[in-house]
Amino acid sequence: MTLSNEPKLITVFGGSGFVGRYVVSALAKRGYNVRVAVRRPDLAGFLQPLGNVGQIVAIQANLRNRASVDRAVKGSDHVINLVGILFESGRNNFDSVQHFGAQAVAEACRAEGIGLTHMSAIGADSAGQSDYASSKGLAEEAVRKIVPDATIIRPSIIFGPEDGFFNKFGEMARFSPALPLVGGGETRFQPVYVGDVAEVVARSVDRTIESGKTWELGGPEVLSFKQCLELLLQIIGRRRFFMPIPFWAAGILGKIMQNVPFIEPALTQDQVVLLRKDNVVSDEAQADGRTLSGLGIEATTLEAILPSYLVRFRPAGQFTKDLIA
Template identity: 65%
Template sequence: MTEILQIPKLITVFGGSGFIGRHVVRALAMRGYRIRVGCRRPDLAGHLQPLGNAGQIQPVQANVRVRWSVDRAVEGADHVVNLVGILDEGGRQKFPVVHDFGARAVAEAARAIGAGFTHVSALGADEHSPSSYARTKAAGERAVRETLADATILRPSIVFGPEDQFFNRFANMARFSPALPLIGGGNTKFQPVYVDDVAEAVARAVEGSIEHGKTYELGGPNVMTFRQCMEEMLEVIGRRRLLVPVPWWLAGLQGSVLGMLPGKLLTSDQVTLLKSDNVVSAEAAHEGRTFASLGITPQSTGTILPSYLWRYRTAGQFTRNIVA
């Protein structure tokens, strides 16, 4: 008898070339899926190719602001994942366009072809938040729900990992600065979540091993204040630095100024966002909408940070009990 060759399912991942995206692509590739990565600059997505077998991962040009490019990127897909998001605005990349219009465009494109849909939002998304980032994230979730009631929405807390822009940024700052700022006094609470744990949640949503139509809140095993995050980071890199509380009014002023400079180390909207805690809600835990219900045991910062922050130590990986 002639054996029928079963072609692996095709998954389209928007934003797959970013920080979370590369880990999601790897998790999907390990499961044997064919992956089409929709990104604005596929010529800069070469780092994705080694994550799978030859021909398994295909970057294509797509922009969530341009609907026809979204439709083209999802053609023939069995499942669509939207990871697109921005932390600050610049040029044509505005919060309402990327987080709201973009999410709806991708969801509508997935609905048109009958594909499953997974949307990655953010913990703290709130339609009534004074932060534009949080409001538009919530608007994006609403757009997805209105379009596809059975979509899976994942809300991670602050995500850490080898390419993150949180621990890496402050660890690099600690190499040159004698002090680190604690915005608002450093009392804002986070529940840092490892990027590979988020990627595993996305992969399980794609393969259908979790219940669809729900919004899951993803947080790590530990709730930490901003100050505690900085203290742990400094301990890992073996450096002593003064932690200086910065009052909200001054942080807002700094954000207004720094937000206009290239690189945008801090924006006024980010300062506003930091005024609210970023932890898994008691409601989500009670209703079974957390990592526990996904069958995933999240990893802690204490386990993961030393694996990539060693490069900020005075002698790199060869540093032994040296505090600078």
């Protein structure tokens, strides 16, 4: 799809991340020129084949550096902010990245008089007990105040070839005889495919969805934490025990893991707090049609996508014949 002979310029903060690469691809296919604002442009070369020559350009920007944010936004026709972190590391903490960083992007958009699409998360709550959720909630409030017609997108956990959920537990299942169930594995998720999320983001740029609203994105199935892992084991053809871990014990374990230097924690204390609440599309969003189905998008199922990238965790990879039914 080509919009014009002179495609508009879209700046994407966090465009080299998991969701970002799919958003950049969706924009390029629509004919937009894409400016990808990332901390390390030299590591974003893999995005180039997603578009035509010169269509996708990576530039340096850091949400903690306001001047770099203003420079990245300058001359754009629309901005997308996908930057988010799951755990804090050094100066990259929830407040600086997810709250004040989002505020800086919104202020830059207001100065340029352009539209903004902001990626948040289901469960965002400025008064939430989780630092992650509260910073996401404060970011939403700041964005809505500064750019009232901004489009805010709240997905449940996102799955796809580069995801950090199914891949993490798939890797764990290769070596561990048991998989952990924080809180007994009763927390409910509504996993949504990364391609569906990217489509909604691209539509917000097209202006084919109503701006100024908060959209909640979830897949066609609501599954408990335990059911997600059961599906994983079925697909990769492995039998593993489940080890229920009470929230209080998981909190202690997370605190220890997050303080181990130079290692990405498998679990943090804040993530344990997040797991105390279900991560599903709200009844209000369903009633208002602020969902994938409300946009006429048929949500992609887990079964349609997971086997395509979890095959590497099977005992003999693609040559594994007998999978657990």
